[in-house]
Amino acid sequence: MWLVYKKELLEILRDKKTLIFSILLPTIIFPVLFFGVGKFTQSKTQEAEIKELKIAFVNGNTFEGLPDLFTAEKHFKKVELESSDYKAEILNDKVDFIIEVPEDSAMPSQSRKQELINLYYKGASKLDNISNKRVKDIIEAYNNTERLALGERFNLTTDNVKAFNKPIAVENKNFASERERIGEFAGPLIAYILIALAVSGAMYPALELGVGEKERGTLETLLLTPMTKGKIVLAKFGVIFTASFFTVIVTLLSYFVWTWIFTMGGKMSGLDFLSNISGLDLLLVAVLLVPLTSIFASIMLSASIYAKNMKEAQAYMSPIFMLGFMPVIVAFVPGMELNVKTAMIPITNVALAMKDLVKGTVDYSMIMVLLASTVVIAGALLYFTTQFFKKEKVLFRS
């Protein structure tokens, strides 16, 4: 047994492609990926920690000193509300937080009951949580001051005061919808699954129609027919695209059927938000997958045609998978948003847009930008594949 083990291992170690694609590449890609993602997350977190937050008070002076605590902080800016429609003020980015002290409130240190603050904001992401924490930290600081003042009033020691409940309770009024909040976590997951399905759906037919035909000896006979190489490769691309797209569409459809079943049954109310995704958003998810699956179909077909045999082709598929998923993972780093810049990054842009579509926060103009950029890339790759397929060196590589 040992002899066979040693011989097999020796053969694998002498296979440079296996070494490069199965061992060397992952050992480079993953640390780079994790380091990059870590660094980016750190910088975004730091950015969120010092981001200027616009805060407005309603009856703020009832709690004497509370507004001053905020204005004393470096990165808070006190603003006045333009209307009493808190939701519109927040959703239109005129203000980030509104602290409302109810009209019948008293100064906590003078009160005999727990006072209340209504905190209005919109928060769904991790970065929103950071901003939220910053506001609550200040309220907590004010709570401490008031707690100590209350203790003094009742001749209590600091230890006694610690035993007190919070003089002020905070009632969170989050304007982010349930779909947005759940979509923040579910969106990336759904995008990841759909992209994974698109990639895996393209892989098998790509192997079959490229290197598979080479190995079976049918490719050469096909090339000798009067049909042009360009038409042959386009037909092959079409099949890979269809298989990949079909896999994703069937999955999407089954997801809706199951969502409908679950939500109708009321057994999994957590999935309710999924039924809020509009037909247009769903259609856009499918549309986004068109150039995306084209990109993977072209890359995989090229690799498959180039490979001498199935083993070599499979060795190429692993890095394609990894390189395909790197931009997807990047899209889920907190703070990554769909904007003009990110709309130009292939794959990442689709993942970001899918996340926003699931959340219901997508900027439709950005979808057009990303579609334009992705279609250009998909077209260029398809052109490359057709040219690649015409090369004798590729077709008869030995």
Next chain:
Amino acid sequence: MIEIKGLSKSFAYDKKEAKKKKNKAATDPREGEGVFHAVRDVSFQCGKGKVLGLLGPNGAGKTTTLRMLSTALEPTSGEILINGHDVTKELRYAQKLIGFLSGKTGLYHRLTVRENVEYFGRMHGLSKQLMDERIDKIFSMLDMHTFAGKRADDLSTGMMQRASIARAVIHDPKVLVFDEPTTGLDVISAKTVLDFIESYKETEMSVIFSTHHLHEVERLCDEVCLIDLGETKFYGSTQNFASQTPSGNLYDAFLANVNNKEKEVA
């Protein structure tokens, strides 16, 4: 009729290979500056109803030559004329006149024999009626009707080879190019191929046939072209080829004409 005039094919080395060759003195006359001249100035012709045997050791350039004849590869220089039509200039027309089969060509395993043959017939633009007629004729000739509905992955090697022949001739080509079609076949399957080629001698078709089996040459070929190191070493009638050595057999003639060293050329 097919005429090959001064046919050459060179392949540029890839970077890795070029680097390897750079520091080495050329040991093979085909090695050039950054290129490998796989076929060098090969000329022959094959008339209607004739079979020409293309001979040569492994790596001599036979497959490259046949790939150029079958239009899979474009010649670096030279001419290939089929009934006076230049293959490189009238590619699509030429492809309708050529049928190609090698020991390595295969079938689509998940299609039936008939579907496989029909697929290639359609690729050649045959009408439904003509296709049915051709299929009926070829299937009868090769005794294929019994397994026409079987999927290719259920066929025996012999059946597979017959189906491959049918696939190669469905469009009624005028030139048949066979690249080692009996390699790896058992005696019975090989006989099917040889019988088929023999039967085509009675037609107007030109058959070019490469093989390592000299008894097949003896049985089928009117003429022989022997290639070694990419060059023509002999071209003439099979009889003249055999009579080159005192023994008068093809085996000795073959050895006398090739660079008789145990040399595998990659």
